[in-house]
Amino acid sequence: MKVNYLSNKKELKEWADTVKLRDGHRCVICGVTERINAHHILPVEIEETRLWLENGISLCPKHHKFSRNFSAHNNPFVFLYWLEIARPEQYKKIKDFVLANYLSIFNFH
Numbered sequence: 001m002k003v004n005y006l007s008n009k010k011e012l013k014e015w016a017d018t019v020k021l022r023d024g025h026r027c028v029i030c031g032v033t034e035r036i037n038a039h040h041i042l043p044v045e046i047e048e049t050r051l052w053l054e055n056g057i058s059l060c061p062k063h064h065k066f067s068r069n070f071s072a073h074n075n076p077f078v079f080l081y082w083l084e085i086a087r088p089e090q091y092k093k094i095k096d097f098v099l100a101n102y103l104s105i106f107n108f109h
C-alpha cells in the first residue's frame with residue numbers, strides 16, 4: 001500500500017518494526033516468518049490510531065491480503081472474529097475505541 005503520509009514515514013517504520021518484534025516476527029495466524037507485514041487493524045488513514053501498537057498485527061501475505069477465506073483485507077469479518085477469539089485483550093481495545101469514537105451516536109438499548 002502506498003502511504004502518502006511521508007511526514008509519518010519514519011514513525012510508521014518504527015511502528016511496524018515494534019509490532020513485528022512484539023509478535024516474534026511471525027504471522028500471528030499461521031506462524032510463517034517470511035515477508036511479514038505489520039497490518040493496521042483500523043485503517044492507516046486514521047491518524048489517532050496510526051501509530052498505536054494495539055492497532056498493529058503481524059501477518060504473512062496470505063493472511064494479510066490474499067486469502068479469500070481468511071485475510072485481514074479480503075475477509076475482514078473472519079479476521080476480526082479470529083482476533084476476538086485468539087487475542088481478546090487486543091480485540092477489546094480496538095472495539096472500545098470504535099464504540100467510543102464511531103458508534104457512540106447509536107443507542108444500542
Ligand SMILES: [Zn+2]
Pocket residue numbers: 027028029030031032059060061062063
Ligand atoms: Zn499467515
